[in-house]
Amino acid sequence: MDAAAEPDTEFSPRQREVLDAVLELLVEGRDALTMTAVARRASCSKETLYKWFGDRDGLLTATVRWQASKVRAGNWDRQHLDAEALAESLEAFAANWLTVISSKTSIALNRVAIGHAGSGRSDLGRIVLSNGRFAIGERLKPLLEAAREAGLLAFDDAEVTFRTFFGLVGRDVQVRLLLGDGLAQSRAEIAADAHRAVGQFLRLYGGVK
Incomplete structure (x- = not known):
């Protein structure tokens, strides 16, 4: 597993x-x-x-x-990965990520990191990139690669593919939150956004067995 x-x-x-x-x-x-x-x-x-x-x-x-460890792709079985399991895992990841970045703690942490970036005051910007966004990418790529092996996805570069997925899920949500938009979504709304993003992603990268 x-x-x-x-x-x-x-x-x-x-x-x-x-x-x-x-x-x-x-x-x-x-x-x-x-x-x-x-x-x-x-x-x-x-x-x-x-x-x-x-x-x-x-x-x-x-x-x-x-904070970043709270974003997870869930459980999936490489040996028995099918289209339904892939979609469920991607949706769980997307909903999980949207929930985490919408939290007051993530917003505050990212605001401080942005304020410090390039200022020489600390390495917080680099720390957030390395242990946040980049680490999250490495957490999901094994699922994407397993799906490619199973013929469920077709892509050449896992990093480029992850960035596309990341963009479809996040859209402008994080930027709006960081700039003070009082965007508030219910669990149902987040789940709907995750479902929509995964559907778009699978239409772009869906493989053919």
């Missing part, structure tokens, strides 16, 4: 509480995030933070990885 990594396999429950505290501080607008502020909010010592995550960039990297 192939599956995307579960969001709770990399960090212990206590470490996840600390990372959630970082996200809370970012949502509150704590741009100048410090180890002291995180330790106070998470009720732990700075020594523990340094032991677990290294320095501040290590803590931010772990936070991004924790």
